Amino acid sequence: MTNVSRFRRYGCVAGAVVSVAxxxxxxxxxxxxxxxxxxANRINAKIVSLRDRRPLAVDQQRWNxxxxxxxxxxxxxxxxETITSCEAMRRFEQELDEKLKVAVDGRTIKWVFxxxxxxxxxxxxxxxxxxxxxxxxxxxxxxxxxxxx
Numbered sequence: 001m002t003n004v005s006r007f008r009r010y011g012c013v014a015g016a017v018v019s020v021a022x023x024x025x026x027x028x029x030x031x032x033x034x035x036x037x038x039x040a041n042r043i044n045a046k047i048v049s050l051r052d053r054r055p056l057a058v059d060q061q062r063w064n065x066x067x068x069x070x071x072x073x074x075x076x077x078x079x080x081e082t083i084t085s086c087e088a089m090r091r092f093e094q095e096l097d098e099k100l101k102v103a104v105d106g107r108t109i110k111w112v113f114x115x116x117x118x119x120x121x122x123x124x125x126x127x128x129x130x131x132x133x134x135x136x137x138x139x140x141x142x143x144x145x146x147x148x149x
Contacts, residue, residue, distance in 0.1 A: 036086055040078035043093050046100060047071050047112060053104045062137045066109045069134040073116050077123045084120035092119050106141035113138060 047070050054063040078089050092115055099108055117127040131138075 036078075036081055036089070039086070039089055039093065040074070043078060043089065043096065044071055044074050046093075046096055047074055049100075050104060050109065050112075055103075055105045058106060058141050062140050063109075065134060065137045066106075066141050069130075069137075070109060070112045070116070073113070073126060073130070076126050077116055077119060079122070083122045088119050092116070106138075109141055110138060 048067065051064060051067045054060060078084055095115065099111055113127065113131070116123050
């Protein structure tokens with residue numbers, strides 16, 4: 001075997017090793033980011049699904065405003081694991097799943113807002129900045145419907 005063919009063989013092996021290492025490093029970095037994004041998207045979809053579960057006694061425009069604000073808030077709070085931990089996000093999702101197992105009402109929307117506030121320092125900061133914008137709508141949908149006489 002000549003030195004040139006030996007060099008090519010070792011060069012190909014070294015190139016393959018470097019390629020696998022680079023690919024593995026990329027996966028090591030990207031998989032958790034994708035998993036976090038998938039969880040954030042799943043939570044947002046569950047919040048948006050509230051739009052179709054509006055109680056009859058609640059004004060549709062107010063309900064949709066609150067659902068939209070909650071969706072926007074979740075998108076801005078569940079940005080990355082450096083902002084809100086994956087563990088806190090999963091805990092929020094589990095609690096949301098429990099809330100969505102029963103009929104929803106305005107208190108459900110209020111619960112979403114209150115719990116987004118407590119999910120991370122970013123949640124507190126975001127909600128304190130923007131809650132005043134939708135407090136009126138939230139108050140209107142959070143009141144339970146009056147019992148029929």
